[in-house]
Amino acid sequence: MPILPDGTIEVEHVWKKFRADKTVPKFYDQVRRFGSSITSGSRHDYRWVLKDVTLEVPPGGTLALIGINGSGKTTLLKIISQVTYQSAGRCSVQGRIGALLSVTSGIHPELTGKENIYLYGAVMGMGRQTIKTKFDEIVEFAGLSDAVNRQVKFYSMGMMMRLGFSIAAFLEPDILLVDEVLSVGDANFQQKCLKRIGEIVRAGTTLLYVSHDLASVEASCEKAVWLADAVVQASGPTRDVVGKYRAAVEQNAALTTSTEGVVQVLKCEIEASDGGQVRSECDLDVRLTLNSPEPNEANFFIGVSQGSAFPMFIVRYSGSFPAGDFEVTCRLHHLPLAKGRYSLWPAMSGHAGGKGKPLLPWRPVMSFDVMGPDSYSLPEGVMVMSPVYVGADWEVN
Amino acid sequence: MPAVTATQTSFGDTLVENDASTIPDEPPDELVYHHRARLVDSLRSLWAHREIIYTLAERDFRAQYKQASLGVLWAVIGPVAYLILFVVVFSHVTTFEVGNLPYPLYAFVGILCWSFFASTLGNGGQALLSNKALLAKTQFPRECFPLETMLVNALNTLMSWVPLILLFIIFGRMPALQTLWVPLFILIELVFAAGVALAVSSVIIQMRDLMQILPLITSLGLFATPVIWPYSRIPTNFHISGGHHVAAVKLPGRLPGHFHVIAAHWVGGVTINLQMVYGFFNPLGPVIQGARATMLLGHSPNWDLTGIAALGAVLYLMFGYRIFKRLEVNFADIA
Numbered sequence: 001m002p003i004l005p006d007g008t009i010e011v012e013h014v015w016k017k018f019r020a021d022k023t024v025p026k027f028y029d030q031v032r033r034f035g036s037s038i039t040s041g042s043r044h045d046y047r048w049v050l051k052d053v054t055l056e057v058p059p060g061g062t063l064a065l066i067g068i069n070g071s072g073k074t075t076l077l078k079i080i081s082q083v084t085y086q087s088a089g090r091c092s093v094q095g096r097i098g099a100l101l102s103v104t105s106g107i108h109p110e111l112t113g114k115e116n117i118y119l120y121g122a123v124m125g126m127g128r129q130t131i132k133t134k135f136d137e138i139v140e141f142a143g144l145s146d147a148v149n150r151q152v153k154f155y156s157m158g159m160m161m162r163l164g165f166s167i168a169a170f171l172e173p174d175i176l177l178v179d180e181v182l183s184v185g186d187a188n189f190q191q192k193c194l195k196r197i198g199e200i201v202r203a204g205t206t207l208l209y210v211s212h213d214l215a216s217v218e219a220s221c222e223k224a225v226w227l228a229d230a231v232v233q234a235s236g237p238t239r240d241v242v243g244k245y246r247a248a249v250e251q252n253a254a255l256t257t258s259t260e261g262v263v264q265v266l267k268c269e270i271e272a273s274d275g276g277q278v279r280s281e282c283d284l285d286v287r288l289t290l291n292s293p294e295p296n297e298a299n300f301f302i303g304v305s306q307g308s309a310f311p312m313f314i315v316r317y318s319g320s321f322p323a324g325d326f327e328v329t330c331r332l333h334h335l336p337l338a339k340g341r342y343s344l345w346p347a348m349s350g351h352a353g354g355k356g357k358p359l360l361p362w363r364p365v366m367s368f369d370v371m372g373p374d375s376y377s378l379p380e381g382v383m384v385m386s387p388v389y390v391g392a393d394w395e396v397n
Numbered sequence: 398m399p400a401v402t403a404t405q406t407s408f409g410d411t412l413v414e415n416d417a418s419t420i421p422d423e424p425p426d427e428l429v430y431h432h433r434a435r436l437v438d439s440l441r442s443l444w445a446h447r448e449i450i451y452t453l454a455e456r457d458f459r460a461q462y463k464q465a466s467l468g469v470l471w472a473v474i475g476p477v478a479y480l481i482l483f484v485v486v487f488s489h490v491t492t493f494e495v496g497n498l499p500y501p502l503y504a505f506v507g508i509l510c511w512s513f514f515a516s517t518l519g520n521g522g523q524a525l526l527s528n529k530a531l532l533a534k535t536q537f538p539r540e541c542f543p544l545e546t547m548l549v550n551a552l553n554t555l556m557s558w559v560p561l562i563l564l565f566i567i568f569g570r571m572p573a574l575q576t577l578w579v580p581l582f583i584l585i586e587l588v589f590a591a592g593v594a595l596a597v598s599s600v601i602i603q604m605r606d607l608m609q610i611l612p613l614i615t616s617l618g619l620f621a622t623p624v625i626w627p628y629s630r631i632p633t634n635f636h637i638s639g640g641h642h643v644a645a646v647k648l649p650g651r652l653p654g655h656f657h658v659i660a661a662h663w664v665g666g667v668t669i670n671l672q673m674v675y676g677f678f679n680p681l682g683p684v685i686q687g688a689r690a691t692m693l694l695g696h697s698p699n700w701d702l703t704g705i706a707a708l709g710a711v712l713y714l715m716f717g718y719r720i721f722k723r724l725e726v727n728f729a730d731i732a
Contacts, residue, residue, distance in 0.1 A: 027606055051420050082536045083729045111456060122452035
């Protein structure tokens, strides 16, 4: 077998099963299971959490794992980091792994921050001498200053998290595995972390990134793998995979015509005003048919979002709306959207504000695709998501 | 290979959609992963990660005394409390033939050996469980956990040498020159304790009920081991009355280390040197006996007993390490 360069991850047809006990195992079950784990033949109930997963990342590559909770992302990371073992298949990893599986797991509450830096650093494979030279940087990055000599159990959750991340951020591994660790911590620190991850990646480290925050996934990874039901659903360039994933999640979220509000959406149509494809920078006509039991003085909103997160832009119309069926049309000029899939959110609220039932609650009613040029990425290793498309005329003298 | 082909290489530049229906229900047999831990590789990896053992031990040692204002003194208080208890109880109830030795000194040597083993069994046995968080998230040899607790216990036991020295002074005695043999006994005990800690910790993580039994074993073991009574209480010629058949003579052959068994009456029955048998199964016995004989009495070690204890201890370690390596595949999943 050829020796792979440091920073390579190769996962070939990896399967992983977990036991599927119906209840807490009784003593007898434990004895039986123990017996079979000694003889290494297991015939108990199990379920597959990973099935035939194959992926490879070259040195310096960046790969994101996306998928809903329980789709096997963390298990795959654990197999790659050799914390647990696959049930079948082959997994070979070259180089030193820095696994950020849970930043606070290695931190001991009774010890001081300083002691924890040495402890956690050693556990992550950093020599005492290396830690010493980086100690100030770590403390600085975590923003702990004086607190570093305090027992960690008196830290706030955020401080603990920052401490954990900072230690790992200065590991300088060949491969960095990041699992949903940025979900805690304030926006400021998240930004700092993403920036630090970017620096690490630019220095040539392979990155494997797991997150539900699709924006940060798109921002930090070139390639992505979408896992669902233990199986790889799609893989390829991040934008495409994330698009597929979004489409599937949206399907599940079933763009329901809500019955919550007073006003009902009966129909929703969109069309490019020139009758062609919906493209970046075209004018888009949105036509909504609604029904209201009574006439309203209200604000009408239309928002567009990427995925089911918050909208990228919103337009508003204030006026009076009749009772019964009525139609609202809106032309969006110069659609500033790059190629991709978007959701349309209508909403209606009375001028009086939020008392009583909302006229039309804020929720996506349909999704649509926009054709056109891809958005651009920064000419560096780490891409920055840029969902808005702005046409520009250039001149270089 | 049937059905499974490398259709999905994730690092392609184009989107590849995977058809889940082509994936079989079970992996093909040739792909099934068999965990093989080669001894040489395991030991090399353990050596490479030795710093983690030190660091974890330092963590536990610091954490242990961080909040106790008496600090490290607690490591001394335990054994001394046992000593007082034994002196009070046993000096009035029974007398053991300890020669002209002061009983406290005699008992304390046993207590030291025992308390190290007992705490290794207790803490080391639970080492994997109590380090769950690290076990499930970080990757380094899992042996580090039980070995690390052993190191902490060793440090604690080292503290208890202070009262031992005090006892020597109080009774106006000097340790004999033969005390130089004591490191050998310590080594045997370390090997034995490591084997037991490895085996127990890896089994306990699967069968938590054992955790409840541990304290029971520790308290029974205190009396089953020559801590408060002399090893010489175990008979050297234990007579088993045999039948008329030669088959009865086979009995010693089933015991490991049977070459030490002295069969005196080949026709009528067998006489077994129970000290040897006991020493094989519980190497702590000869260890305590040896420590007393050399340190307090100035005798040379009893090489038969020491040998059988060393053999037993090494077998315990081999067995414990094997079990540990066998079971480590599941540690992170069931922790």
